Structure formats: C-alpha cells, structure tokens
Amino acid sequence: MTTMTAPAQRFREFRMPDVGEGLTEAEILKWYVAVGDTVTDGQVICEVETAKAAVELPIPYDGVVSEIRFGEGTTVDVGTPIIVVDAGGDGAAGSADSGGSAGSAGVAASEPPAVQTPAPEAPPAEPKRQAVLVGYGVAPSATTRRPRKQAAPDVPAPDVPTADVPTAAVPAQAAELNGHDRAAAVDRPLAKPPVRKLAKELGIDLATVVPTGPNGVVTREDIRAAAAPPAALPPVTAAPEPLAATAGARETRIPIKGVRKATAQAMVTSAFTAPHVTEFVTFDITRTMKLVQELKEDRAFTGVRVGPLLLVAKALLVALKRHPEANAAWDEAAQEIVHKSYVNLGIAAATPRGLIVPNIKDAHDKTLPELAAALGELVATARDGKTSPAAMQGGTVTITNVGVFGVDTGTPILNPGESAILAFGAIKLQPWVHKGKVKPRQVTTLALSFDHRLVDGELGSRVLADVAAILEQPKRLLTWG
Missing domain, CATH: 3.30.559.10 (Chloramphenicol acetyltransferase-like domain)
Known part of the structure; x- marks a missing residue:
C-alpha cells in the first residue's frame, strides 16, 4: 500500500512578530532584501521599530523573495504577513529524493486533481491561535491561506453573496454559515483586533463608524475620527505633505509613534x-x-x-x-x-x-x-x-x-x-x-x-x-x- 505525503507549502508568508511583550504594531524602517533575492534561514531581512526599540528580523525560511507587501515607513499590525518567500516546492522535492519516491511520484502524476484541488465539501477546521515566536512570527500552518485581494478576480468566491467582504476578514466562517447566520456575519463591521480594542477603549460602537479601509474595513483613523469632536477633525485629517512643501510654513507636524x-x-x-x-x-x-x-x-x-x-x-x-x-x-x-x-x-x-x-x-x-x-x-x-x-x-x-x-x-x-x-x-x-x-x-x-x-x-x-x-x-x- 502506497502512502501519499502532501507536498510542503511552496509560498511561505512571514508575519510581523511580537518582538516585545504585548506590542500590537511595528514600523518597517528598512528592507535589506528585494523581490527576486535569495534568502536563507536566519538571514536578517528588515529592521523594524516598535514602541520600545529598533529590532532586526531574521526569516526562518530558505527560498526566493516573491513579494514584499509593505514599504519602508509603514506601520504594520503584529501577525500581518509582510513578505512572501517562494520555497520552490522543497517538500515535494525532498519526497522524490527519499526512499519510496517512485511510488509517490507515480501517484502524484496520475492523480493531479487530488493533490492540487482541496475538496470543497470538507473545509478544514479553523486552526487554534498559535503563540508568536519572537523574531519568527507564528508557526507555519498546515493549511494554505487564500490569496490576497490582488488575486480575488481570478479566484471568485461564489459562497459569499457580498463581493465587498474580503476573504481575509471572514476566513473559515464564510464557508460554514448558511442563510440568516451568514448574513449576520457579513453585516458585522470588519476591523482588526487592535482596532476593535481601540474602539472598546474609546467607547465607540463599530456599527456607527464609517469605514474607509479597503473592502469596507474599519481603520484606526476611522475610530479616532469618530471619537474626536468636530472641531478637532481638520488637524487630524490634514495631510502633512502640504505643510512640508509650502515655503515659509509656520508649523510642521511630526507623527507621534515608536519610541x-x-x-x-x-x-x-x-x-x-x-x-x-x-x-x-x-x-x-x-x-x-x-x-x-x-x-x-x-x-x-x-x-x-x-x-x-x-x-x-x-x-x-x-x-x-x-x-x-x-x-x-x-x-x-x-x-x-x-x-x-x-x-x-x-x-x-x-x-x-x-x-x-x-x-x-x-x-x-x-x-x-x-x-x-x-x-x-x-x-x-x-x-x-x-x-x-x-x-x-x-x-x-x-x-x-x-x-x-x-x-x-x-x-x-x-x-x-x-x-x-x-x-x-x-x-x-x-x-x-x-x-x-x-x-x-x-x-x-x-x-x-x-x-x-x-x-x-x-x-x-x-x-x-x-x-x-x-x-x-x-x-x-x-x-x-
């Protein structure tokens, strides 16, 4: 009897780790790699600044950089993928080199749909939250993440009735809910956990906030705008670029962040x-x-x-x-x-x-x-x-x-x-x-x-x-x- 071994995930996402105790975000100061560069396990790929210090992040994968999702100067929430590495199918290659490789290769060649297409009627159970390993992000999951919004037109989601709902915001629940329950989940305001925490601290009901983020996601700025009095809105929404570009400007605004x-x-x-x-x-x-x-x-x-x-x-x-x-x-x-x-x-x-x-x-x-x-x-x-x-x-x-x-x-x-x-x-x-x-x-x-x-x-x-x-x-x- 031949036992099939699922190939290792080819594209590996490296998530922003919690490099301190309880920190929720970090700013990317500098990238040391670019798309197309080859990286090795333990290589420093970028420098980030948290609320406590500047830290260099090593990547725990071998492969080629296929995507850098955030530029320098961007503040990213902990747990968000910041770079994607093409591991080149090392797991599959390893299986071919090991004992019994001929049988495994034969099964994979004769039954490609079984290997490449997951069964829609048996969705995987939602994984439990994993502890964050400092410097390496969360442990890689056995399931693959759905493509980001750039790939959404190529991979339609017929089970979700509203096209404005991003797949990343409602992961496994969208495939499990039906009828009234699914409609309720779609109507729930979309926001990341740190944003929900901020809204709770400020006493803001997410349902009353007008979202400005991609695909209707409520952002931190939306929460702060909802909490601020009308007179305070112009300074908050004023862009810093005109101040810096105007000759003889009497004021300069500097964002308060990091240390x-x-x-x-x-x-x-x-x-x-x-x-x-x-x-x-x-x-x-x-x-x-x-x-x-x-x-x-x-x-x-x-x-x-x-x-x-x-x-x-x-x-x-x-x-x-x-x-x-x-x-x-x-x-x-x-x-x-x-x-x-x-x-x-x-x-x-x-x-x-x-x-x-x-x-x-x-x-x-x-x-x-x-x-x-x-x-x-x-x-x-x-x-x-x-x-x-x-x-x-x-x-x-x-x-x-x-x-x-x-x-x-x-x-x-x-x-x-x-x-x-x-x-x-x-x-x-x-x-x-x-x-x-x-x-x-x-x-x-x-x-x-x-x-x-x-x-x-x-x-x-x-x-x-x-x-x-x-x-x-x-x-x-x-x-x-």
Whole structure:
C-alpha cells in the first residue's frame, strides 16, 4: 500500500512578530532584501521599530523573495504577513529524493486533481491561535491561506453573496454559515483586533463608524475620527505633505509613534499614578574627579570608558545596599509592596528615535571594572539603535545624566514600576569652603525622585545623603561597599 505525503507549502508568508511583550504594531524602517533575492534561514531581512526599540528580523525560511507587501515607513499590525518567500516546492522535492519516491511520484502524476484541488465539501477546521515566536512570527500552518485581494478576480468566491467582504476578514466562517447566520456575519463591521480594542477603549460602537479601509474595513483613523469632536477633525485629517512643501510654513507636524509615543504614554502613566517626591543635594565632588583620572590609568580598566557616571552608579548601588527597602515596586493588583534583592540599574539614553532607558541586569553583583564594561556596552548599543526590548524591561532604579547638557539639576519622572530615579547634574568649578578656607572646587547637584508610596521622606533622604557622601569621600566605597 502506497502512502501519499502532501507536498510542503511552496509560498511561505512571514508575519510581523511580537518582538516585545504585548506590542500590537511595528514600523518597517528598512528592507535589506528585494523581490527576486535569495534568502536563507536566519538571514536578517528588515529592521523594524516598535514602541520600545529598533529590532532586526531574521526569516526562518530558505527560498526566493516573491513579494514584499509593505514599504519602508509603514506601520504594520503584529501577525500581518509582510513578505512572501517562494520555497520552490522543497517538500515535494525532498519526497522524490527519499526512499519510496517512485511510488509517490507515480501517484502524484496520475492523480493531479487530488493533490492540487482541496475538496470543497470538507473545509478544514479553523486552526487554534498559535503563540508568536519572537523574531519568527507564528508557526507555519498546515493549511494554505487564500490569496490576497490582488488575486480575488481570478479566484471568485461564489459562497459569499457580498463581493465587498474580503476573504481575509471572514476566513473559515464564510464557508460554514448558511442563510440568516451568514448574513449576520457579513453585516458585522470588519476591523482588526487592535482596532476593535481601540474602539472598546474609546467607547465607540463599530456599527456607527464609517469605514474607509479597503473592502469596507474599519481603520484606526476611522475610530479616532469618530471619537474626536468636530472641531478637532481638520488637524487630524490634514495631510502633512502640504505643510512640508509650502515655503515659509509656520508649523510642521511630526507623527507621534515608536519610541517617542511609548515614552509619552509611560511618563503620563507614571506622573499620574505614582506620587513623586524630589529631593536635592549639592556637594563637593573634587575627590571623585581625581579618582576618575587615576582609574583611567589603571590596567584593570583598559579598553573601557571611565567617567564620573561610573562612580555615581556605584555610589547609588552601595546606598541601595545600605537601604534595601528603597529598592522596591508597588503591586496595585495584589496591594503589596515588593522588595527586590537585585538591582537592574537603568541608564537614560537620548537617541535619534527618542529617550530610552535600558538597564544593566544584576548591577549590584558587578565589580567596578565589570560595571564600567556593562555601562559602555549599554551606551554604545543605544547610540547604534540596537537596544533590544528585553534590555529595557525589569528595571528597578534609574540614573539620568542631565549634566552632559550643562544642566545643573531637574525633577526627573519615574519609569513606571520603578521606585526611584537619580538625576546627575553638571560638574562646575565653584568657590567652596574646604578645610575652613574658600577655594575653587568641583561642585555638582544630585536630585532623587522617588515613589512616596514605597519610600518615605526619611528613607529617601538617607539614600540621597549616602550617594553624596560616597562621592564626596570615595574611599567610602571600600568601607561601606
């Protein structure tokens, strides 16, 4: 008895993966391949930007690029196919090369309709939702997807009475519903899951929204237009091109998306959920600056960048070790304060795409040379725009170095989920009383913002005072650390 093996799917769709936790969309920044290029499993094909970082996507197939469905600068929902690869029928070829290939080839040659045409009376069951594999999209299904709308004229769908309904929007249900049930499914407003979620959040009934998307699909812009008051509609619908093209334009509009959008949302959430308190201290940092110069000549720090930020980070880690209750998080759902025995030290980094805060994992366990190396790698990766979403998750406290811009101090806003953030101001030569005499000394200001639900005034003051004391007398790194 000869067993038939179904040929492997020739055209493979690569879907936009969820490259972060719970992200719903990503913008395609750059394509590294074009139609007709040969790709291999693991080859990077494009770079995308999510709300957290820019990420390079590898493709899990071998073959030839047959279609690129979205251009650069397009924002695509997670799970949407972005590129199609012609695998060249590798599965069928493999069967021909294996044992028993003659029998299989003979059956395929004698019964082509059975292989090429699926039986209409036995539609496949709708597959269960599959978990997304980061960087590779969902696992390939055993069933083939119907062609996109470009192929619709060549493949008519007689079972669907309304030609305006896209096959991708009602997949298996259209073949299973009859009569009144099918009409009800057709009348249901068409929208992608993220759009439905947005409509629910804004309290908009999809049935009342006028769709403007292809084949009557409701888009995000339709939801926002329905939610906005009439006076707000002109700015929303105004095209940015005339503004850029008009000579002497007084305004320029820039879309809020990617890292800037995520930062704005995080800051608003933090500012209005965590009660912020900020304290300041100004002190003499001259001895620390002398130590920085000595460390630059130390062989243990060869090949790594040594600066005052390194010692500020180490001083904060020592202060948190002396006051571990300041390293905590607020669990609103459980109504608990979570004390953490580890420190993931965040470093705020300004990049062309906006402000990001990657963190050094388990910074409390690192020696000073190890901390210097980790800090240098973190900054270099951020400047190159290669920071991964994982590097920006799980932070406990953060340092922001506003002194590099010549700023004396500030009142930094907490990163959501963190207990404190330390602002390191500019170091300036100022007159200072030193050993009973007024002398020119290097002086700076630190500002510590903390969540007053977790850290009261006394605890916050002790942490800030310890950081300043260590930097004023860096030998305390030995006695206190």
